[in-house]
Amino acid sequence: MxxxxxxxxxxxxxxxxxxxxxxxxxxxxxxxxxxxxxxxxxxxxxxxxxxxxxxxxxxxxxxxxxxxxxxxxxxxxxxxxxxxxxxxxxxxxxxxxxxxxxxxxxxxxxxxxxxxxxxxxxxxxxxxxxxxxxxxxxxxxxxxxxxxxxxxxxxxxxxxxxxxxxxxxxxxxxxxxxxxxxxxxxxxxxxxxxxxxxxxxxxxxxxxxxxxxxxxxxxxxxxxxxxxxxxxxxxxxxxxxxxxxxxxxxxxxxxxxxxxxxxxxxxxxxxxGMAIPANHYIIGSAAFNHKAGVHAKAMLNNPQTYEAIDPSDFGLSRSFLINHKLTGRHAIANRASQLGLDFDPFQIQAITQTIKALADQQPLTLETVDEILRSTFPMQQSHNSA
Known part of the structure; x- marks a missing residue:
């Protein structure tokens, strides 16, 4: 065709x-x-x-x-x-x-x-x-x-x-x-x-x-x-x-x-007088959101792994949801990098577990996750100086 x-x-x-x-x-x-x-x-x-x-x-x-x-x-x-x-x-x-x-x-x-x-x-x-x-x-x-x-x-x-x-x-x-x-x-x-x-x-x-x-x-x-x-x-x-x-x-x-x-x-x-459904094809707010940890890891390596449609062709962008219990260390590391924070793999793993445990107890916002990352970073700097 x-x-x-x-x-x-x-x-x-x-x-x-x-x-x-x-x-x-x-x-x-x-x-x-x-x-x-x-x-x-x-x-x-x-x-x-x-x-x-x-x-x-x-x-x-x-x-x-x-x-x-x-x-x-x-x-x-x-x-x-x-x-x-x-x-x-x-x-x-x-x-x-x-x-x-x-x-x-x-x-x-x-x-x-x-x-x-x-x-x-x-x-x-x-x-x-x-x-x-x-x-x-x-x-x-x-x-x-x-x-x-x-x-x-x-x-x-x-x-x-x-x-x-x-x-x-x-x-x-x-x-x-x-x-x-x-x-x-x-x-x-x-x-x-x-x-x-x-x-x-x-x-x-x-x-x-x-x-x-x-x-x-x-x-x-x-x-x-x-x-x-x-x-x-x-x-x-x-x-x-x-x-x-x-x-x-x-x-x-x-x-x-x-x-x-x-x-x-x-x-x-x-x-x-209607809202665009979040899961509507291409233009819904959830169309290019990635949540599961294994998805985020593969997506960061190659977006085609879990996307058949390139959002950039539609003037859109993808996002990785990290404020939940399904998040993974690769998504957390990616967010830390976006914030200009540099952690080693062991620290990222520890932060990820902290976020997962907290998400089990209460809803989290992205701002809360960012605060956890930022509050941990000075501790890392202090440790490195010592």
């Missing part, structure tokens, strides 16, 4: 708006769009202009910002929605239609042949009105749809020759990586268009499913900052970046401005 052959469709401003804590203002949308563009995502998907009067104005405004990223909007496969979307001047339109038995029975009530007819009408209209507009057609709830139904829809639309990309949506997050790989591969064998994957994270498989889609030949992956979205959200941007970094870090650095990942997440976290 070549990373140069895939693109991120960043949908914080569409899927992310469906997150329970999201209520973006017009200015919020502009700030987030610019931050996403600066990071380097290829596409920015925004809420349907039919959602509300303000959504329509914002969609039009975002399309006129002059971003490097293509601005797409996500609409129902309705002729009236298509007319409104075209009027906003967006670079592309993402259409969707539910194909599972659940959505056909309890949602729109259309048969597979009616879905094909409706999609053909809307796609043909958009293409005739604006041939340069990029078009994606996605089935909704793809992984609870029957394969013959999916292929009937996709193959019929593929014959039109008007769609740039087909979408596969794991709408309720039930797919496994194997299922995603197989369906993407099957669609690749039956059609000639690019393939986009949209994976919800209800069962915690969104990142793995997105990567499986890429391995099978998908060309576009949907993400949101912090993974926010409907219910448990979708593939998190930082999580996908982390997964891909381990495959080809140099190519990923070429595609995206990795040091801006943290500020982008801080911006969105502030807008939705």
């Amino acid at each position: 070549s990373l140069s052959q895939f693109s991120i469709i960043e949908t914080t401003l569409r899927e992310g708006e469906q997150f329970c804590g999201a209520n973006f203002s017009s200015q919020d949308r502009v700030e987030i769009a610019r931050a996403l563009d600066q990071f380097g995502v290829e596409y920015i998907e925004v809420t349907s202009p039919c959602a509300s009067p303000q959504s329509r104005q914002d969609c039009q405004h975002l399309a006129q910002l002059g971003l490097y990223a293509k601005v797409m909007t996500h609409i129902r496969c309705h002729l009236e929605d298509a007319k409104v979307a075209l009027d906003t001047g967006v670079n592309g339109i993402n259409l969707f239609f539910g194909t599972s038995s659940f959505l056909r029975q309890f949602g729109h009530g259309k048969s597979i042949s009616q879905i094909v007819d409706r999609a053909t009408e809307v796609i043909t209209f958009i293409h005739d009105q604006s041939p340069e507009t990029e078009l994606r057609f996605s089935t909704e709830d793809s992984f609870r749809s029957l394969l013959p139904d999916l292929l009937q829809v996709y193959c019929a639309i593929d014959k039109l020759g008007m769609v740039n990309r087909f979408g596969l949506a794991d709408t309720v997050g039930v797919a496994t990586p194997n299922q995603v790989f197989n369906l993407v591969q099957t669609l690749r064998q039956h059609t000639n268009t690019d393939i986009e994957f949209h994976g919800h994270n209800d069962t915690g498989c969104a990142i793995a499913n997105s990567y499986a889609a890429l391995e099978a030949g998908a060309t576009h992956i949907d993400t949101t900052v912090l993974g926010i979205g409907e219910r448990n959200g979708i593939t998190p941007l930082a999580g996908l970046i982390a997964r891909l970094y381990t495959i080809n870090p140099e190519q990923l650095q070429w595609k995206y401005r990795l040091p801006q990942l943290l500020s982008l997440h801080q911006l969105v976290a502030d807008k939705v």
